[in-house]
Amino acid sequence: xxxxxxxxxxxxxxxxxxxxxxxxxxxxxxxxxxxxxxxxxxxxxxxxxxxxxxxxxxxxxxxxxxxxxxxxxxxxxxxxxxxxxxxxxxxxxxxxxxxxxxxxxxxxxxxxxxxxxxxxxxxxxxxxxxxxxxxxxxxxxxxxxxxxxxxxxxxxxxxxxxxxxxxxxxxxxxxxxxxxxxxxxxxxxxxxxxxxxxxxxxxxxxxxxxxxxxxxxxxxxxxxxxxxxxxxxxxxxxxxxxxxxxxxxxxxxxxxxxxxxxxxxxxxxxxxxxxxxxxxxxxxxxxxxxxxxxxxxxxxxxxxxxxxxxxxx
Amino acid sequence: xxxxxxxxxxxxxxxxxxxxxxxxxxxxxxxxxxxxxxxxxxxxxxxxxxxxxxxxxxxxxxxxxxxxxxxxxxxxxxxxxxxxxxxxxxxxxxxxxxxxxxxxxxxxxxxxxxxxxxxxxxxxxxxxxxxxxxxxxxxxxxxxxxxxxxxxxxxxxxxxxxxxxxxxxxxxxxxxxxxxxxxxxxxxxxxxxxxxxxxxxxxxxxxxxxxxxxxxxxxxxxxxxxxxxxxxxxxxxxxxxxxxxxxxxxxxxxxxxxxxxxxxxxxxxxxxxxxxxxxxxxxxxxxxxxxxxxxxxxxxxxxxxxxxxxxxxxxxxxxxxxxxxxxxxxxxxxxxxxxxxxxxxxxxxxxxxxxxxxxxxxxxxxxxxxxxxxxxxxxxxxxxxxxxxxxxxxxxxxxxxxxxxxxxxxxxxxxxxxxxxxxxxxxxxxxxxxxxxxxxxxxxxxxxxxxxxxxxxxxxxxxxxxxxxxxxxxxxxxxxxxxxxxxxxxxxxxxxxxxx
Numbered sequence: 001x002x003x004x005x006x007x008x009x010x011x012x013x014x015x016x017x018x019x020x021x022x023x024x025x026x027x028x029x030x031x032x033x034x035x036x037x038x039x040x041x042x043x044x045x046x047x048x049x050x051x052x053x054x055x056x057x058x059x060x061x062x063x064x065x066x067x068x069x070x071x072x073x074x075x076x077x078x079x080x081x082x083x084x085x086x087x088x089x090x091x092x093x094x095x096x097x098x099x100x101x102x103x104x105x106x107x108x109x110x111x112x113x114x115x116x117x118x119x120x121x122x123x124x125x126x127x128x129x130x131x132x133x134x135x136x137x138x139x140x141x142x143x144x145x146x147x148x149x150x151x152x153x154x155x156x157x158x159x160x161x162x163x164x165x166x167x168x169x170x171x172x173x174x175x176x177x178x179x180x181x182x183x184x185x186x187x188x189x190x191x192x193x194x195x196x197x198x199x200x201x202x203x204x205x206x207x208x209x210x211x212x213x214x215x216x217x218x219x220x221x222x223x224x225x226x227x228x229x230x231x232x233x234x235x236x237x238x239x240x241x242x243x244x245x246x247x248x249x250x251x252x253x254x255x256x257x258x259x260x261x262x263x264x265x266x267x268x269x270x271x272x273x274x275x276x277x278x279x280x281x282x283x284x285x286x287x288x289x290x291x292x293x294x295x296x297x298x299x300x301x302x303x304x305x306x307x308x309x310x311x312x313x
Numbered sequence: 314x315x316x317x318x319x320x321x322x323x324x325x326x327x328x329x330x331x332x333x334x335x336x337x338x339x340x341x342x343x344x345x346x347x348x349x350x351x352x353x354x355x356x357x358x359x360x361x362x363x364x365x366x367x368x369x370x371x372x373x374x375x376x377x378x379x380x381x382x383x384x385x386x387x388x389x390x391x392x393x394x395x396x397x398x399x400x401x402x403x404x405x406x407x408x409x410x411x412x413x414x415x416x417x418x419x420x421x422x423x424x425x426x427x428x429x430x431x432x433x434x435x436x437x438x439x440x441x442x443x444x445x446x447x448x449x450x451x452x453x454x455x456x457x458x459x460x461x462x463x464x465x466x467x468x469x470x471x472x473x474x475x476x477x478x479x480x481x482x483x484x485x486x487x488x489x490x491x492x493x494x495x496x497x498x499x500x501x502x503x504x505x506x507x508x509x510x511x512x513x514x515x516x517x518x519x520x521x522x523x524x525x526x527x528x529x530x531x532x533x534x535x536x537x538x539x540x541x542x543x544x545x546x547x548x549x550x551x552x553x554x555x556x557x558x559x560x561x562x563x564x565x566x567x568x569x570x571x572x573x574x575x576x577x578x579x580x581x582x583x584x585x586x587x588x589x590x591x592x593x594x595x596x597x598x599x600x601x602x603x604x605x606x607x608x609x610x611x612x613x614x615x616x617x618x619x620x621x622x623x624x625x626x627x628x629x630x631x632x633x634x635x636x637x638x639x640x641x642x643x644x645x646x647x648x649x650x651x652x653x654x655x656x657x658x659x660x661x662x663x664x665x666x667x668x669x670x671x672x673x674x675x676x677x678x679x680x681x682x683x684x685x686x687x688x689x690x691x692x693x694x695x696x697x698x699x700x701x702x703x704x705x706x707x708x709x710x711x712x713x714x715x716x717x718x719x720x721x722x723x724x725x726x727x728x729x730x731x732x733x734x735x736x737x738x739x740x741x742x743x744x745x746x747x748x749x750x751x752x753x754x755x756x757x758x759x760x761x762x763x764x765x766x767x768x769x770x771x772x773x774x775x776x777x778x779x780x781x782x783x784x785x786x787x788x789x790x791x792x793x794x795x796x797x798x799x800x801x802x803x804x805x806x807x808x809x810x811x812x813x
């Protein structure tokens with residue numbers, strides 16, 4: 001914990017630590033991590049896909065040397081899959097095994113009412129912790145040294161699921177009807193939620209979080225990201241490539257290339273031993289950065305101009 | 314409490330950024346953590362705690378720059394602008410001004426009489442002095458006669474505190490807090506100046522200019538200079554009040570108006586804003602009614618499926634299966650007159666109904682002017698705006714014939730109307746003296762659960778001219794006047810209550 005405190009002494013410290021873990025980020029992002037840690041608030045990260053939302057959580061976990069517990073959200077996700085579930089199989093097996101014991105217990109009981117009373121004395125064994133299967137959220141609460149909790153793509157989950165999250169986000173606890181309230185052993189130092197904005201999240205959820213919007217990076221930042229992630233790339237090619245991508249984002253595309261695509265492209269070009277962009281090379285590798293046939297067709301015609309622009313700087 | 318931050322949040326709210334109390338507290342703890350020293354860091358930190366959408370972030374950026382830059386400018390202007398010996402209480406003044414807000418109100422009321430008194434008492438000895446000075450008609454730098462007007466005296470006092478107190482007192486007097494839109498800034502600036510006695514000062518300046526005596530002319534020049542400076546101060550004051558109290562974007566005012574205005578009078582350029590309002594209203598209604606839908610969704614235990622799926626557990630029932638949502642026939646039929654006179658209303662009603670997709674049972678919609686046709690599919694395949702545009706393009710021609718339209722409806726889908734169906738008809742019931750075919754409407758009325766007629770015309774003209782509303786309304790469960798968004802919201806709200 002003291003190590004984490006040292007890492008988050010200032011926003012600038014956070015930034016350089018993240019950078020040491022090859023996550024190059026803007027000051028805004030660093031400030032978010034810094035504030036979230038000190039205010040004990042979850043961070044809701046929004047932004048176009050592929051700008052490093054999930055990556056930020058992963059890197060923070062490595063940086064803090066804590067396990068990352070990740071809950072991937074999808075439509076229909078419910079508490080049975082997010083918080084806990086009873087081990088039905090085990091419960092059944094035990095009832096079978098204990099059948100004879102039960103007979104012993106019930107022996108001599110007169111009438112139905114008395115049998116039930118005796119059964120009650122057993123207690124709720126079948127609904128105790130031994131029969132509970134913890135799911136990611138509960139696991140995160142039980143983690144001894146704390147953990148970094150990532151609730152990924154929360155916008156994909158249903159409306160009701162958001163409400164389920166409120167308790168854990170504000171108080172780091174969950175209520176299980178059969179057992180009671182489970183509090184976090186150690187408060188997770190960082191909780192991240194990511195959203196692609198496929199739908200508007202509820203105000204209640206937003207209110208409990210710091211809100212971080214990660215946009216596409218500017219030229220300088222993207223160059224540094226590429227440098228950190230693909231160190232083998234020749235500097236001139238790096239400059240051209242980033243320039244090209246930045247121009248590309250200005251066009252009307254179904255899906256603009258994100259950082260992850262830039263990195264992929266950089267890796268591809270390094271693999272092809274290219275030193276500089278030229279139109280044919282771009283045309284052949286366009287499918288690395290554009291994921292829709294329509295986009296590729298639209299851009300084909302502009303490749304020449306765009307490449308020239310990028311090469312000239 | 315940190316008043317500057319509270320004021321900033323107030324200004325943010327004015328600029329349509331929704332900030333809750335919890336978020337305000339977050340902002341306070343964030344500020345405690347990062348302090349005010351590093352402006353960029355402060356901005357980044359507040360940007361995390363206060364705005365919660367990408368749009369709000371943009372507004373926040375603008376607001377932050379405006380609000381905090383303003384403090385700096387006003388501070389420096391006060392430091393440099395006031396000539397010479399204004400130093401006395403500059404410190405305390407600068408601080409208090411940045412805070413603005415409510416506290417000032419009380420303090421100034423106590424002290425403005427005090428400042429008046431001071432002004433007078435100071436003037437007295439000077440006037441006596443003036444008598445002596447008049448004897449020397451010199452062009453020297455320092456000598457000036459004393460001003461006679463109240464405002465002039467105040468200006469020559471070099472006391473910023475009293476001046477700013479006077480400004481805000483005048484502001485109170487002219488109710489600068491009521492400022493609504495940015496075009497009023499000039500107006501309020503002038504009013505405050507007038508309130509402070511500008512007329513008197515102007516007269517004095519004019520008199521002094523014509524004076525033969527040099528010290529008086531010099532005073533005139535000085536007063537002119539200070540008058541301009543005062544004007545700037547007042548403008549700043551108004552600006553600050555505007556940020557704090559007004560509807561900065563002018564949007565709320567427009568929305569308020571749009572909600573009440575007759576939909577047929579809405580100008581084309583306001584459509585986008587209306588659409589947003591409709592969408593917001595719809596969302597509110599949706600959340601209001603969403604819960605009940607959930608209860609319904611759970612339904613009853615599905616015994617056969619439960620038994621089947623629990624077979625593998627030796628017949629012990631562990632995994633319960635529920636009946637899922639019953640698939641129903643569509644339960645709202647919207648029949649819209651889209652002929653010229655009513656088209657705009659139809660546009661907004663359809664917009665409303667389809668914005669409610671989440672909670673509304675499936676809507677089937679029909680459009681007619683003379684012949685009726687179903688447009689449901691158009692809405693399924695297109696975005697709402699496009700679908701509406703297409704509907705209006707394809708069906709809005711022709712003269713209105715309600716009789717024909719009802720007959721068409723009967724032919725198309727009267728069979729599908731049952732006791733769970735709500736029919737909404739939107740139209741002015743002006744049938745061009747054709748056969749109203751009220752008997753068909755009666756048939757619909759008898760089969761459906763509710764038949765609601767929304768008429769955009771005011772109730773008292775329902776029976777004037779070719780309107781058949783009297784005959785039709787006999788066969789309606791509910792006939793309502795509906796010509797503004799407010800009406801529409803109420804009707805649809807009631808609808809949601811009864812439909813489910």
